[in-house]
Amino acid sequence: MNAVEIRNLSKSFRGMYAVDNLCMTIPVGAIYGFIGENGSGKSTTEKLICGHLVPDGGEIKLFGKNYTDAGVRVRVGALIENAGCFPNSSVWDNLMMQAINLGLENRAEEIDRVLKIVRMEKHSQLKFKKCSLGMKQRIGIAMALLGEPALLILDEPINGLDTEGMRIMREILVNITKNYGCTVLISSHILGELEKIATHYGIIRQGRMVMEMTASELEGRARVFVSLKTKDMQSAFGLLRKKYNNVRTEEGYIRVYDVNDTEEIVEYLLKNNHIVSKIKKNKIGLEEYYIELMSKKEES
Amino acid sequence: MNELNFKSPTFFERLKGMLGVDFYRLFHTPMFYIFLGIAAIIPAMILGTMGMENPQTGATAAPLYTNVWHIIAAEMPLYVVKNIADYAHMNMVFIFGGIMISIFIGHDYKSGYVKQLFTTHAKKQDYILSKTIVGAFSMACMCVTYLLGAVGAGLFTGISIKINVSSLVIAIISKMIMSLGWASLYTFLNIIFRRYFGVSIVSCFFFGTGILIIGAAAIFGNSSVLNIFLYGSSVYACLSSNIITLLVCLVCSVVWTLIYTIAGTRILSKCDVY
Numbered sequence: 001m002n003a004v005e006i007r008n009l010s011k012s013f014r015g016m017y018a019v020d021n022l023c024m025t026i027p028v029g030a031i032y033g034f035i036g037e038n039g040s041g042k043s044t045t046e047k048l049i050c051g052h053l054v055p056d057g058g059e060i061k062l063f064g065k066n067y068t069d070a071g072v073r074v075r076v077g078a079l080i081e082n083a084g085c086f087p088n089s090s091v092w093d094n095l096m097m098q099a100i101n102l103g104l105e106n107r108a109e110e111i112d113r114v115l116k117i118v119r120m121e122k123h124s125q126l127k128f129k130k131c132s133l134g135m136k137q138r139i140g141i142a143m144a145l146l147g148e149p150a151l152l153i154l155d156e157p158i159n160g161l162d163t164e165g166m167r168i169m170r171e172i173l174v175n176i177t178k179n180y181g182c183t184v185l186i187s188s189h190i191l192g193e194l195e196k197i198a199t200h201y202g203i204i205r206q207g208r209m210v211m212e213m214t215a216s217e218l219e220g221r222a223r224v225f226v227s228l229k230t231k232d233m234q235s236a237f238g239l240l241r242k243k244y245n246n247v248r249t250e251e252g253y254i255r256v257y258d259v260n261d262t263e264e265i266v267e268y269l270l271k272n273n274h275i276v277s278k279i280k281k282n283k284i285g286l287e288e289y290y291i292e293l294m295s296k297k298e299e300s
Numbered sequence: 301m302n303e304l305n306f307k308s309p310t311f312f313e314r315l316k317g318m319l320g321v322d323f324y325r326l327f328h329t330p331m332f333y334i335f336l337g338i339a340a341i342i343p344a345m346i347l348g349t350m351g352m353e354n355p356q357t358g359a360t361a362a363p364l365y366t367n368v369w370h371i372i373a374a375e376m377p378l379y380v381v382k383n384i385a386d387y388a389h390m391n392m393v394f395i396f397g398g399i400m401i402s403i404f405i406g407h408d409y410k411s412g413y414v415k416q417l418f419t420t421h422a423k424k425q426d427y428i429l430s431k432t433i434v435g436a437f438s439m440a441c442m443c444v445t446y447l448l449g450a451v452g453a454g455l456f457t458g459i460s461i462k463i464n465v466s467s468l469v470i471a472i473i474s475k476m477i478m479s480l481g482w483a484s485l486y487t488f489l490n491i492i493f494r495r496y497f498g499v500s501i502v503s504c505f506f507f508g509t510g511i512l513i514i515g516a517a518a519i520f521g522n523s524s525v526l527n528i529f530l531y532g533s534s535v536y537a538c539l540s541s542n543i544i545t546l547l548v549c550l551v552c553s554v555v556w557t558l559i560y561t562i563a564g565t566r567i568l569s570k571c572d573v574y
Contacts, residue, residue, distance in 0.1 A: 001304075028304065050419040053572045063304060071308035073422040080419075084412035086325070093328060098416055100320035103313055143416060150304055 001064050003028045003151050003183035004049065009058030010207075011044055018044040020207035022058070026185060026200065031177045033198030034187035035290060041207040042187040043080065046155050049185070050078050062151060074102065077149030077182075079157055083140030087129035091120060091139055094128055095146065102147040114142040117180075118172055134165035141172065145180075152176070154186045158193055166193060173197055191287040203290065205297060222284045224260050227253040228269075229278040236274045243268060253278075314421060318430035321417070326404075326434055332441075335400045339393055339442035340449030343371045346388055347453035364388070368454030368461045372447065373471045373538040379517035379526050390475050391510065391534050393446050394482045397439035398504030401486040405431055406497040414574055424568035428487055428561050435483030440476040447472060467541045474537035474549035481530045481553035482508070484560035491564045494574060510534070530556055 004026040011019040019041045026032045036042045047053045049060055051067060060067040062076065085094040092111065099107040115121040118138040123131070131139065137157055144152055158169050174197055177184055188194045201218060203210045213221070229252070230236040237254050240247045246257035256265060266276050284292070309317070326332050350363050364385040365371060372390050381387045408414040417427060454461065486504045493500040510531030517526060526532030533552040537545055 050415070051422055052415060052418055052574060054570060063306060065306065068422045069306070069308065070314065070422045071306035074309060074420050075306060076419055078415065078419045080415055082412050084415045086407065086411045086413060089325075089328065093324075097321045097324055097413075100324055101317050101417065102420060103309065103317040103320075150306075 001028055002026060002061075003030070003063055004032075004185065005059075005061040005064075006045075006049075007059045009045070009048060009060060010056045011041075011048055011053055012056055017207050019048065019055075022204070022207060022209050024202055024209055025212065026183060026202075028063070028183055029181065030200045031184045031186065031198050032200045032202060033191075033194040033286075034185060034202050034204065035191060035194070035286075036187070036204035037294070038189075040204045042204055043155055044207075045204070046078070046080055046153050046185065046187065049153060050076065050080065052080070072150075074147070075150040076153065077144030077146065077151070078153040078155075079137070079140040079144045080153065080155040083128075083136050083143060085128040085136070085139060085143070088127060090125050090127055091115075091131070092124040094139065095124075095142060098143050098146050104147055110146060114145045117145060117175065118142045119168065132165075134161050134168065137161065137165075137169065138172065141176075145176065148180075149182055152182050152184045154184065156188055157186065158188050158190050166190070170196065191290055192285070195286040201286070203293065205294065210293065210297065218286060218289065222289060223257055224281065224283050225255045225257040226259055226262055226265055227255050227278075227280050227282055228265065228276050229253060230269065230274045230276055232274065236269060239269065239272050239274065240265070255282075311423075314423060314426045315429060318417070318421060318426045319433060322404075322430050322434040323437075326438065331400065331403060332438060335396055335438065336441060336445045339396055340445040340452075342392060342396075343390075343446055343450035344453035347371055347450065347457050350457055350459075363457075363459060366459060367463070368450070368457065368459055369463045369468055369539055371450045371454065372468065373475070373541075374535070375539050377522065377524075377527075377536045377538050379513060379522050379532060379535055381514050381517075387514075390443060390446055390472070391531070393439055393442045393475070394478070394510075394530075394534065395505060395508035396442055397435060397479065397482060398486045398508035399501060400438055401431065401435040401483060402490055402497070402501040402504045404435070405487065405490040405494075406500060409494055409574055410497065418573045424573075425561060425565040427568070428484075428491065428564040431487040431490075432480065432484045432557060432561065435486060436480040439479035439483060443472060443476050443479065463539065467539055470541040470543065470546050471537045471539055474541060474546050475534060477546070477549045477553050478530065478534045478537065479553075481533075481556040484557040484564075485530060488560040488564045491567055528552065 002025050004024060006022060006024040009019055009022040010017060022045060034042050048055050049067060062072045065072045095111045096107060099110055104110050115124055118141050120138055120142060141157065158166055161169060170193055177197055199215050202212045233254060237249060240254060240256055244256050244259060248255045262279050262281060269276055374386060378386050421427060485507060489503045490500045493503060513526055513529050513531040527536045527548055533549045537549055
């Protein structure tokens with residue numbers, strides 16, 4: 001069974017399609033990294049799943065049921081754009097309201113549990129408006145975690161956080177995804193962070209799904225390359241192009257793509273009187289893969 | 301691993317959850333208590349200033365009322381307003397209530413909490429019904445504090461307090477019943493103007509004054525046909541009320557609540573919620 005199954009979903013605002021015939025499949029238990037540039041339709045898709053927006057067309061199924069099913073929706077936790085808390089109420093009061101809303105029985109215990117997960121147990125009496133951005137995002141996650149959601153939707157939870165905030169948030173997300181077993185749909189611009197936790201990816205562009213893949217598929221598609229520097233870069237570049245198919249000059253280095261053997265390259269250059277001053281093996285990560293994919297789409 | 305069983309909550313379970321949040325908010329924010337205070341102070345001020353002397357001439361202003369209970373309602377249903385005394389009675393609570401409901405719903409949208417509510421509540425009528433019930437409760441409470449303020453100040457004015465108690469009680473209960481209809485109207489207006497907080501408040505104030513019905517009455521005269529409207533029935537609940545008045549108010553309030561709830565639910569189901 002899939003946690004989320006979207007077929008031909010469309011949503012327009014004043015004639016402009018924010019989401020255009022989008023298809024998406026998120027298996028149960030997956031941590032789905034939803035990637036796309038600003039305005040590509042990530043937030044709109046998430047709002048459609050949460051029932052905040054009415055689609056122009058298409059179908060959304062959550063755990064095999066229509067997304068308007070009250071039983072499914074009560075098991076969806078979401079942090080979309082901001083935490084959605086009352087600024088003059090305390091963290092505790094905000095969580096209590098959500099616990100009441102969900103009809104939870106052991107409210108106080110449940111609030112303590114989620115506050116511990118997001119490491120906010122010492123700040124429960126703080127007014128929401130007094131919290132820092134990082135704290136607000138964590139409270140938003142705590143709100144979404146109340147009532148043991150089966151599907152967690154997190155829209156840019158890392159955005160705007162400082163390095164320490166990002167580290168804490170990553171640890172929290174890893175903890176949630178590993179220990180609480182819910183399906184997670186997480187969108188983010190910070191692909192390096194996403195790469196550390198996602199098991200599946202969906203790349204959206206101009207409201208359309210460009211590609212969906214698993215983390216292992218990404219691993220398979222990730223290209224390796226060797227970066228090197230020599231004294232005479234131009235001559236070495238010409239020489240390497242004669243032997244290897246994909247050689248480029250990038251960021252002050254000569255890059256030989258789809259080659260793993262550094263020794264072979266060094267030997268070849270040495271034979272032709274080129275001394276290698278620097279050499280390292282690299283692998284294209286999610287970010288580079290995404291940029292490459294987007295530039296290919298741009299060209300086409 | 302979280303279990304994947306999806307038990308659909310019943311209508312009452314859903315409503316209970318939503319009402320729980322709204323009542324928790326209502327009792328934990330100062331706004332509700334401020335409005336209760338306003339509802340008590342206004343009649344006290346109107347009655348209290350009645351017997352005041354002009355410090356320069358020593359003359360006392362002509363009293364607005366000849367009976368304390370006129371601050372609650374007119375002697376007869378007066379849809380045509382000739383002076384401020386005909387207008388300034390318990391129906392003012394519905395204006396305060398309109399402003400309060402606008403602020404209450406406006407905060408849902410302003411804070412973004414509405415996203416949490418609509419994520420977990422797939423059925424839009426939960427939201428509308430909950431706001432209507434909480435709004436009606438608030439206005440009914442304001443009717444009580446209005447009564448207390450009026451009685452408190454009325455005792456010091458020295459004007460007559462003679463009244464047919466059963467009619468007075470029926471009038472007050474009828475006005476409290478009308479709170480439900482008014483709350484549904486205000487919730488509906490706030491749903492329509494959910495993206496424009498200022499317009500919501502102004503529209504609630506505008507309809508709450510009953511100006512449309514007063515205008516219609518000025519043209520068509522004191523007609524009981526006006527009782528089909530919320531303001532008409534609210535005026536009908538006067539100091540000569542009887543059990544018919546109570547029934548008219550009950551029917552009017554419930555019918556308009558149904559109309560506004562169905563219309564509001566349709567709007568929220570067909571349009572984006574924010």
